[in-house]
Amino acid sequence: MLSLNARLLLAASVVLLGFFGLTGYALDRAFRDSALVAVRDRLQAQVYMLLGAADFTDSGRLVLPNGLPEARFSTPGSGLYAGVVDDAGDTVWRSLSMLGMDPVRLPVIAPPGQAVFSDLPGYEAGPLLLLNFTVLWERPGEQRRRYTFWVAEDRQVFSQQVDGFRRSLGGWLLAAALVLLTAQTLILRWSLRPLRRVAQQVREIESGARAGLDGPYPAELRPLTDNLNTLIHHSRGLLERYRNALGDLAHSLKTPLAVLQGAVDDCQDRSFRQLLDEQVGRMHQTVDYQLQRAAASGRTALTAPVPVAPVVDKVLNSLAKVYADKQLQQFAEVTPDLSARVDEGDLLEILGNLTDNACKWASSRVTVRASSLDGRLVLEVLDDGPGIPAARRRALMARGQRADSQMEGQGIGLAVVRELVEEIYQGSLQILDGPGARVRAELHA
Amino acid sequence: MRVLVIEDEDNLREQVVARLREVGYAVDATGSGTEGKYLGTEFPVDVAVVDLGLPDLGGIQVIRGLREAGRRFPILILTARGRWQDKVEGLEAGADDYLVKPFHMEELLARLRALVRRAGGWSDSRLRCEPVVLDTGAQTLTVSDAPVELTAYEYKLLEYLMLHAGEVVSKAELTEHLYEEDMDRDSNVLEVLVGRLRRKLDPERVLNPIDTLRGRGYRFRLPRTG
Numbered sequence: 001m002l003s004l005n006a007r008l009l010l011a012a013s014v015v016l017l018g019f020f021g022l023t024g025y026a027l028d029r030a031f032r033d034s035a036l037v038a039v040r041d042r043l044q045a046q047v048y049m050l051l052g053a054a055d056f057t058d059s060g061r062l063v064l065p066n067g068l069p070e071a072r073f074s075t076p077g078s079g080l081y082a083g084v085v086d087d088a089g090d091t092v093w094r095s096l097s098m099l100g101m102d103p104v105r106l107p108v109i110a111p112p113g114q115a116v117f118s119d120l121p122g123y124e125a126g127p128l129l130l131l132n133f134t135v136l137w138e139r140p141g142e143q144r145r146r147y148t149f150w151v152a153e154d155r156q157v158f159s160q161q162v163d164g165f166r167r168s169l170g171g172w173l174l175a176a177a178l179v180l181l182t183a184q185t186l187i188l189r190w191s192l193r194p195l196r197r198v199a200q201q202v203r204e205i206e207s208g209a210r211a212g213l214d215g216p217y218p219a220e221l222r223p224l225t226d227n228l229n230t231l232i233h234h235s236r237g238l239l240e241r242y243r244n245a246l247g248d249l250a251h252s253l254k255t256p257l258a259v260l261q262g263a264v265d266d267c268q269d270r271s272f273r274q275l276l277d278e279q280v281g282r283m284h285q286t287v288d289y290q291l292q293r294a295a296a297s298g299r300t301a302l303t304a305p306v307p308v309a310p311v312v313d314k315v316l317n318s319l320a321k322v323y324a325d326k327q328l329q330q331f332a333e334v335t336p337d338l339s340a341r342v343d344e345g346d347l348l349e350i351l352g353n354l355t356d357n358a359c360k361w362a363s364s365r366v367t368v369r370a371s372s373l374d375g376r377l378v379l380e381v382l383d384d385g386p387g388i389p390a391a392r393r394r395a396l397m398a399r400g401q402r403a404d405s406q407m408e409g410q411g412i413g414l415a416v417v418r419e420l421v422e423e424i425y426q427g428s429l430q431i432l433d434g435p436g437a438r439v440r441a442e443l444h445a
Numbered sequence: 446m447r448v449l450v451i452e453d454e455d456n457l458r459e460q461v462v463a464r465l466r467e468v469g470y471a472v473d474a475t476g477s478g479t480e481g482k483y484l485g486t487e488f489p490v491d492v493a494v495v496d497l498g499l500p501d502l503g504g505i506q507v508i509r510g511l512r513e514a515g516r517r518f519p520i521l522i523l524t525a526r527g528r529w530q531d532k533v534e535g536l537e538a539g540a541d542d543y544l545v546k547p548f549h550m551e552e553l554l555a556r557l558r559a560l561v562r563r564a565g566g567w568s569d570s571r572l573r574c575e576p577v578v579l580d581t582g583a584q585t586l587t588v589s590d591a592p593v594e595l596t597a598y599e600y601k602l603l604e605y606l607m608l609h610a611g612e613v614v615s616k617a618e619l620t621e622h623l624y625e626e627d628m629d630r631d632s633n634v635l636e637v638l639v640g641r642l643r644r645k646l647d648p649e650r651v652l653n654p655i656d657t658l659r660g661r662g663y664r665f666r667l668p669r670t671g
Contacts, residue, residue, distance in 0.1 A: 251498040251525035255454045258523075258547035262460035265550045284547050288527055295528060315529070318536040322543070325559065325568055345530045352529030 004195070005188055012184045020173045031165050036129075039158055040117045043131035046070060046151040047115070050082055054149075056139065062092050062147060073097055079154035081128070085109075087146040101125055109148055112136045120152070127155035194218050198225060205232065243295055243345070250291050257284055292416045296346055296424050305339040306347060308370045308377070315351045316368065323359045331367040338370055340377040340445040342425065350420055353413035354381040354439050361385030361437060376427065377445040384436040393431040417441065446561055446605065447622045449493040450474040451481030451507060452523065453500050461494065464550045465557075469597045471625040478502030482510045489621040490516070492561050494553070496523045497535060505538045512539035519560035523548075558582070565608035572607045573671025577646060577654060579607050588646055598623075599642050602635075606655065606665040615662035639663060 002010070053064050062084060072080040076099040083094035083104060091103055098104075102124055110116040112134045120128040132150035139145075194217050204210035212232055213225045261280050267273040309332070316330045340347070351368065358366045362383035369380040414429075421427045425443040432438040448465050452458040453476040462474045473488055475481045478499040485493055485507070493511075497504035508520055519542070522535040527545040535543060541563075542556055558581050562570060570582040576589040584600060586593045595603065601623050606614060616635055639655060646654050656664040 247498070247526045247528075247531075250527070254525040254546040255457055255498075259454065259456040259460060261547035262457060262464070262550055266460075280547060288545075291526070292528065295526075314533050314537065318533045321536055321541050324541075324563055327568065345528065348529040348533055352533065 005192060008188050009181075009185065013181060016177050016180055016184075020177050024169060024173050027169055028162075028166060031169075032162055035158060035161055035165075039129050039153060040131060043117070043129070043151045043153060044115060044133075046080070046082065047131060047133045047149050050084075050149050050151065051133075051135065054084070054147075060139070060142060062086075062137070064093050066096070068095070076100065079157060080151070081153075082149070082151045085148045085150070092147065104128070104130065104150065104152060106130070106132050106148065106150060108132075110134055112146060119155070121155075128152040129155050129158060194221050198228075202228070246291055246295050250287065253287050254284070257287070289416065292349070293419055296343075296349070296420050305341045306344045308338045308340055308347070309334045309336075311344060311347050311351060312368050312370060315348065315355050316366075318352075319355055319359050319366075322356075326359070326362070327364075328359060328362055329365040331365065333367065334370040335372065338372060338377075340372070340443070342377065342443060342445040346420055346424065350417050350441060350443075351379065351381070353417045354379070354441070357381075357413060357439075358383035358385075358437065363436075373442070375444075377443040379441045379443070380438065382434055382436065382438045387434065387436045388431055414439075446491045446557075446601070447471045447473065447489060447625075448557065449481065449485050449488070449490045451478060451485075451493065451499065451504070452476065452496040453498070454496075460550070461553065464554070468554060469601045470557075471623060473625070478504065478507045482507045485511045485516055485518075486514045489618065490518050491622055492518055492557050492564070493520045494523060494557070495520055495540070497531060498525055505534055508535065508538045508540050517564075519564045521553075521556055521560060555582070561608065567608065567669075567671070569671050571671060572604075572610075573669065574607060574610055574654070574665065574667035575670040576652070577607070577667055578671075579603060586646075588652075593645055595642075595645065598638060599645070602638055603642055603646075606663060610665040610667065610669050613658055613662050613664045618662070 049069060050064065053068060055063055055065070057063055064084070066074070068074060070080065072078040073082055073095040074097065076097055078097045081095055081098050081101075081104065083098065084092045085106065086092050094103070104120070104123065107118050107120065107130075108116050110132065115131055115133045117129070117131045120130050130150055130152040132148050134146060134148045137145050137147055197215070198213060198217070198221065201210055201213050201215075205212065212229045217225050257280060260276070261284075264273055264276040264280060267276065312332045312334050316332055320328070320330060355366065355368055358381045362385045365384050367380075367382040369378075369382070371378050418429045421429045421441045421443055425445055427441060427443040430440045432440055446469075448470045450458060450461055450465070450472060452461065452474070455476065458474055458476060462472050465472045473484050473490070475484060476499075479502045481493075481495065481499075482502060484490070495504045495507055499507070502510075504522060508522070511520070520540040522532075522540045522543045523546055524531050524535065524543055525546045532543045541560055544553060544556060559570065562572070562581055570580065572579040572581060578587045580586070581604065586595055586600070586603065602619070605619065605622060619635060639657075643655055646652065652667065654665060654667050656666045658664060
């Protein structure tokens with residue numbers, strides 16, 4: 001799809017082109033017409049001059065003096081020619097400038113008193129513009145005789161004039177078009193600047209550098225920016241409300257379960273207690289699993305990148321308290337300034353569960369690594385515990401499996417992590433060989 | 446040991462309180478966060494159990510309030526959600542451990558014992574002041590590897606003294622931490638109890654494990670070896 005800028009520029013250019021084309025054509029026509037009229041007037045004046053200069057010899061022959069006021073008539077090949085033809089079509093006189101040239105054949109002989117202006121493109125010495133004028137000449141004691149005076153000018157003079165005009169007209173029109181297009185471009189840039197600012201601010205919101213759109217916007221854009229702001233707030237608030245609602249649901253489901261569990265522990269009948277214990281455990285796991293799945297938010301367009309190192313630190317600090325007795329050495333190997341476009345809650349969930357498992361099994365040290373690889377976030381949690389036999393790895397990641405049911409814990413940790421990593425972040429979760437257990441998660445974030 | 450329980454669900458709170466009293470804790474309990482914060486600030490609490498989902502003042506705020514008031518006793522949070530965000534938030538606010546609902550009562554007891562022990566500077570569940578060894582997990586006492594039977598009150602008294610081994614513990618502090626408000630605070634009872642404990646720990650009168658400091662209180666004087 002064409003950008004607004006391109007659309008406006010294209011439309012403006014087409015309109016300008018059309019406008020200047022028409023203008024150019026009209027001006028050209030007008031100039032040509034007036035130039036032709038000027039040539040005709042000039043030729044007419046020459047004809048009158050010749051009429052005035054014409055005289056008769058005693059034998060009754062029409063003659064014109066050699067020294068005509070217009071010098072070009074006397075210069076051979078000057079481009080201005082003249083002649084007189086009698087009623088028989090014989091040339092009575094022709095100007096010196098026609099020396100050595102073929103006689104001009106007049107296309108039309110008009111009735112006396114009328115001037116005929118015509119274009120003679122076919123003349124062998126070059127196209128001519130020609131005006132002829134017929135007069136009836138009456139001399140005392142003689143018959144009336146008809147003479148046709150003609151004056152022709154080389155068409156090149158006219159053509160050069162027209163070409164010169166066209167060149168200068170074209171130059172000016174081009175310059176005007178360029179100026180207008182430049183002005184148009186500048187106006188467009190200026191007018192579209194608020195839109196570019198919206199785009200820039202939306203990018204900043206995406207990258208987390210900005211909370212909402214701000215700054216004065218033109219009235220036409222304000223409905224859009226206001227709605228975008230509302231949408232952003234709404235979607236953030238929605239996630240928060242959704243999670244709170246889930247939290248309330250968890251609380252109101254699990255507290256009664258806790259009461260039930262307490263009652264079960266007090267129960268005297270051993271087989272009954274075992275039955276209830278199992279069922280309460282199952283209900284607990286189901287509630288936990290479904291709620292944690294539902295609470296996973298994943299990545300949205302408005303998720304800001306989360307710095308990874310502080311999250312790793314939070315998890316390690318928290319677990320250092322919980323596993324204080326084990327006096328574990330903790331190592332965080334996080335690429336400096338690493339941040340990822342994940343939900344912080346999701347990242348805490350993944351790292352928390354993996355690191356919790358590692359702390360549970362470690363004998364002295366736990367390492368959390370985080371880096372980025374081809375745009376993916378790579379998390380690795382290692383411990384120096386007994387490790388996980390290959391045969392059990394697949395089973396372990398299935399829903400609700402525990403590596404060791406003697407070990408306390410919810411048993412759904414890895415399953416939740418796998419769901420988060422594989423389904424919400426389209427990544428992969430692997431249990432690798434290591435000195436102890438080594439779990440690697442790759443997320444598209 | 447004096448435990449503060451803040452849990453708004455009455456049934457669950459009563460269960461927990463009943464079980465804690467059964468195993469010999471002095472218990473203060475409430476369903477309100479505000480009251481819980483008051484109790485934690487004003488009473489000589491050894492360890493607290495705080496539910497995160499309280500109706501009035503949230504568990505996180507209670508914990509923060511207690512820490513800001515300078516109270517250092519360990520806190521165990523109960524959370525229904527089990528999200529790491531909640532756990533981390535609670536632990537960062539100043540809690541020391543968490544338990545996700547529903548839980549087994551024995552699990553809760555084990556966690557509380559561990560927290561109290563850790564707060565006393567002990568990293569193992571067996572408190573060793575050779576030759577006296579008190580196993581807080583199994584709740585058994587051995588002296589020179591020979592088992593010694595204790596009553597519930599004797600056990601509570603010895604546990605408190607050994608957790609604070611080397612420190613002087615006043616009679617008032619002992620009664621506060623071992624008995625609830627309505628219990629008999631007659632100091633004679635305590636003296637009789639200490640006397641009985643001395644005889645059981647040291648029938649030959651060679652170890653002399655518990656000092657009496659006139660007007661100040663008692664001190665478990667065998668050095669820590671574990």
